Amino acid sequence: MANKYWESVRVMLGGEPRKVEAPEFTEEAKTIHFYKRSEKLDFDALKLEARAHQKKGKWLKRRWSVLLAINLLFTVSFWLDIQILEGALTASRMLGFHLIDLNSALQVMLAHKHIIVNLFIGTGTVFVLWLLLGGRTFCSWVCPYHFLAENAERLHVYLVEKKKISDHTFHRGVRTVFWVLFALMAAITGYTVFETISPTGIVSRALVYGPGLALGWVVLLLLFEVFYSRRAWCRYVCPIGLTYGIVGVFSPLHVNYKLANCHHEGECRRVCEVPHVLDCVIKGRAPQAEMDIGADCTRCGMCIDVCPSGALKFEIKGLRKIM
Amino acid sequence: MTTEKKPAAPTGVVNKRKLEERRKFLRTMILGAAVLGISTLGYIPVASAWRVRMRPPGALEEPDFLASCIKCGQCVQVCPVQAIKLDDIDHGFGVGMPYIDSRKQACDFSCDAVQCILACPTGSLVYKKPVYMPSRSEMKVANPPILLAKEKDPEPTLNLKERTGLARLVRPDACLAVQGKGFKGQARGADFKGRMRFIEVDRWKPIRLSDHPFDLELCDLCVRTCPIKGAISLQPVLDKDGKKHMTPTVHEPCLGCGVCEMICPVEPTAIVVDARKGWSA
Numbered sequence: 001m002a003n004k005y006w007e008s009v010r011v012m013l014g015g016e017p018r019k020v021e022a023p024e025f026t027e028e029a030k031t032i033h034f035y036k037r038s039e040k041l042d043f044d045a046l047k048l049e050a051r052a053h054q055k056k057g058k059w060l061k062r063r064w065s066v067l068l069a070i071n072l073l074f075t076v077s078f079w080l081d082i083q084i085l086e087g088a089l090t091a092s093r094m095l096g097f098h099l100i101d102l103n104s105a106l107q108v109m110l111a112h113k114h115i116i117v118n119l120f121i122g123t124g125t126v127f128v129l130w131l132l133l134g135g136r137t138f139c140s141w142v143c144p145y146h147f148l149a150e151n152a153e154r155l156h157v158y159l160v161e162k163k164k165i166s167d168h169t170f171h172r173g174v175r176t177v178f179w180v181l182f183a184l185m186a187a188i189t190g191y192t193v194f195e196t197i198s199p200t201g202i203v204s205r206a207l208v209y210g211p212g213l214a215l216g217w218v219v220l221l222l223l224f225e226v227f228y229s230r231r232a233w234c235r236y237v238c239p240i241g242l243t244y245g246i247v248g249v250f251s252p253l254h255v256n257y258k259l260a261n262c263h264h265e266g267e268c269r270r271v272c273e274v275p276h277v278l279d280c281v282i283k284g285r286a287p288q289a290e291m292d293i294g295a296d297c298t299r300c301g302m303c304i305d306v307c308p309s310g311a312l313k314f315e316i317k318g319l320r321k322i323m
Numbered sequence: 324m325t326t327e328k329k330p331a332a333p334t335g336v337v338n339k340r341k342l343e344e345r346r347k348f349l350r351t352m353i354l355g356a357a358v359l360g361i362s363t364l365g366y367i368p369v370a371s372a373w374r375v376r377m378r379p380p381g382a383l384e385e386p387d388f389l390a391s392c393i394k395c396g397q398c399v400q401v402c403p404v405q406a407i408k409l410d411d412i413d414h415g416f417g418v419g420m421p422y423i424d425s426r427k428q429a430c431d432f433s434c435d436a437v438q439c440i441l442a443c444p445t446g447s448l449v450y451k452k453p454v455y456m457p458s459r460s461e462m463k464v465a466n467p468p469i470l471l472a473k474e475k476d477p478e479p480t481l482n483l484k485e486r487t488g489l490a491r492l493v494r495p496d497a498c499l500a501v502q503g504k505g506f507k508g509q510a511r512g513a514d515f516k517g518r519m520r521f522i523e524v525d526r527w528k529p530i531r532l533s534d535h536p537f538d539l540e541l542c543d544l545c546v547r548t549c550p551i552k553g554a555i556s557l558q559p560v561l562d563k564d565g566k567k568h569m570t571p572t573v574h575e576p577c578l579g580c581g582v583c584e585m586i587c588p589v590e591p592t593a594i595v596v597d598a599r600k601g602w603s604a
Binding site for chain 2: 086101108114171197202208236
């Protein structure tokens, strides 16, 4: 068990997913892999059948609705003075309760080196919230930059398909290096350096307090992602994602993979922001019949939407046992 | 087995892959350097202090303020006159941090309780600095400041221990009082959007300055609108020709709220607030 969590963290920090050798597979997994190899024609027919009955975009609609609702709630709370959710994403008060973004709080604590009660309460509340809801769930369900980047990504994928541009990848480990460097810079310089360039903070404040020059930086990032490297900021730079990712390691909410249902078409990996977490869906890779997707997963549900056979599903650990 | 029959080593493939690996590594290094370079650019405007910002009441000393502010803008949201604005990215590390431009909209303590301090989640704005926080003696006010608007209340003082700046008559020659002139009309013209509260109108509802015209024989706007008791007064002085005239004089209770700077009807203003400047006798 502990091994599974360690592997999930290692991959999140930038390691390549470990290829489990067949002898380590469970008997159940071995059997499923065996039958998949033997019934090729039936298997192809199943694929087509499943594709024909696919429902589209269920989780995308839900997720965008939630994301837009949360961000607009910040905006209207201020503009209409209804005071439900005051502040911006870095720190806010929901009906009087302090909520503080974990990475912003970390930066402030490291730079300032003093923690007052409100900061502690707000950070604690948000910590528990995302511990339950899955850590990086913040990224795909709340972060307004994610929303912009997601749409820029569509353009990028389109341009790549048309062969107008080509995608450039970076080593994923660089995000871990950034996380450490930004933490060190905050602690050493006494300035919250990352907050200066954080597009999450910039977009969130722009939505509440009006646009400014800072949005120019966000536009540059989006252009970089459209024309040069797919989802570069979220994949290779953003320490917020890593902070929440660590919180989500032990979260009960995650995407669950069922080997028996999988047709190994790889659609899920194509739409995924963090495809390394879906390494187990590659044919012949899954060591167990059922697997939890790792901590770096943003729980965005794109893979679930695109999977025609229900091999990927949201799961709340423990809930199945209780029910 | 002869050497010729050995399958040719796929050197081309290996090299290509290695090359791509090397390219990727190089790209990653460049990305790292670029992001770090750009993020540290934010230090330039701060180090050069190209704009000395006046922070909201109760702000920590500037380095501590820059370290502790989480850039959420909750102070902006609670201010009844919306005196507090957030800085843009041209202020580097100060992006998203609150400041007050007194000439446009000063803090007139309309809220009575310095609500921005109450709203601050990180302790960047505080009623009283914790002992371990550095502070300067000239920023401390000698006595609890009395807010004229609640002078008759059981608790007339404002919960503030330090000033944010100090008012100063920068252009005495332009000052209407010094010239012995009166003032009639809207202090800052009809288009001015700044607001403040007037006790005689409505204690709880700030109104636009343009909705509150004055008719004064001798201009004393800075004195009559000052929200703090004993912070400013008109004092008689003799000029070099031996002629007596009145001049606005700032006293120790001044908190640097900036109302005098906002209301001064001459352009540019005759009186300003020096941000983060303390009192010296």
